[in-house]
Amino acid sequence: MADSITPPPHAEPLLSLRDVRKSYGPREALRGVSLDVARGEFVALLGPNGAGKSTLFQLLTGLFNADDGSLSVCGHDIRHNSVAALAGIGVVFQQSTLDLDLGVAANLKFHASLHGLGGRRARERIADALQRLGLSERAGDPVRELSGGNRRKVELARALVHEPAVLLMDEATVGLDPASRRQLLDEVLALRARGVGVLWATHLVDEAEAADRVIVLHQGRILAQGRPQNLAEAAGTATLAEAFLKMTGDTVA
Numbered sequence: 001m002a003d004s005i006t007p008p009p010h011a012e013p014l015l016s017l018r019d020v021r022k023s024y025g026p027r028e029a030l031r032g033v034s035l036d037v038a039r040g041e042f043v044a045l046l047g048p049n050g051a052g053k054s055t056l057f058q059l060l061t062g063l064f065n066a067d068d069g070s071l072s073v074c075g076h077d078i079r080h081n082s083v084a085a086l087a088g089i090g091v092v093f094q095q096s097t098l099d100l101d102l103g104v105a106a107n108l109k110f111h112a113s114l115h116g117l118g119g120r121r122a123r124e125r126i127a128d129a130l131q132r133l134g135l136s137e138r139a140g141d142p143v144r145e146l147s148g149g150n151r152r153k154v155e156l157a158r159a160l161v162h163e164p165a166v167l168l169m170d171e172a173t174v175g176l177d178p179a180s181r182r183q184l185l186d187e188v189l190a191l192r193a194r195g196v197g198v199l200w201a202t203h204l205v206d207e208a209e210a211a212d213r214v215i216v217l218h219q220g221r222i223l224a225q226g227r228p229q230n231l232a233e234a235a236g237t238a239t240l241a242e243a244f245l246k247m248t249g250d251t252v253a
């Protein structure tokens with residue numbers, strides 16, 4: 001009998017890096033990194049301090065060019081077709097980039113206009129993003145009056161206003177208390193259902209445990225990748241935390 005199950009259509013990764021290299025003078029920050037993020041996939045980029053996570057994000061957001069290799073978003077090469085590639089990315093950086101004296105909605109409006117969104121369409125997107133994150137009632141408040149957790153949610157809302165295919169989160173929970181950290185992680189995990197691909201950089205193993213796939217980055221190289229449980233099994237440890245320590249702990253930085 002013929003197999004009645006049709007194979008899924010070939011899914012192009014939303015984000016694709018091939019053999020990416022970047023040095024600062026003699027210091028090699030990325031030494032040939034290749035990775036993909038698929039539609040609706042939450043990938044944790046787990047690495048200790050100095051692993052190269054921020055460098056990778058700076059390349060992905062067009063702040064620097066890679067010395068070698070290629071980076072593409074939705075099939076658009078970041079170097080050769082940067083406008084289209086960057087339109088597909090939403091990003092929350094480690095350090096806040098909100099204007100503290102502007103209102104919550106005004107911060108989002110400014111970002112929307114940078115992406116060519118204005119008028120009613122922008123207002124609807126902003127209202128929708130704030131509503132999803134439970135911030136509708138704070139729309140008119142200056143960001144300065146918000147808690148650290150809510151400020152991060154505003155950054156997340158802002159990163160999503162132009163409806164990017166891929167969301168980049170660079171150590172986005174730094175400085176948050178455990179409850180706010182969990183809340184932010186849950187908000188981002190929920191984006192998978194909308195097809196958003198997420199690259200979540202962290203040095204915190206508990207955040208990586210929630211991921212569909214974990215990529216362990218250390219001293220500019222990918223040491224391992226796979227489902228959290230599979231990584232632990234492959235390393236012969238009971239937990240991902242032990243596997244991470246085993247992989248990275250005994251090497252000199």
Ligand SMILES: Nc1ncnc2c1ncn2[C@@H]1O[C@H](COP(=O)(O)OP(=O)(O)OP(=O)(O)O)[C@@H](O)[C@H]1O
Pocket residue numbers: 024027028029047048049050051052053054055056203
């Ligand atoms: N502007 C720079 N000039 C020189 N070296 C740099 C620069 N930025 C980063 N590096 C070096 O590149 C390597 C990777 O740093 P990077 O900040 O990308 O790592 P990271 O994983 O984000 O670490 P952290 O979590 O501490 O920010 C480190 O050895 C770092 O010292």
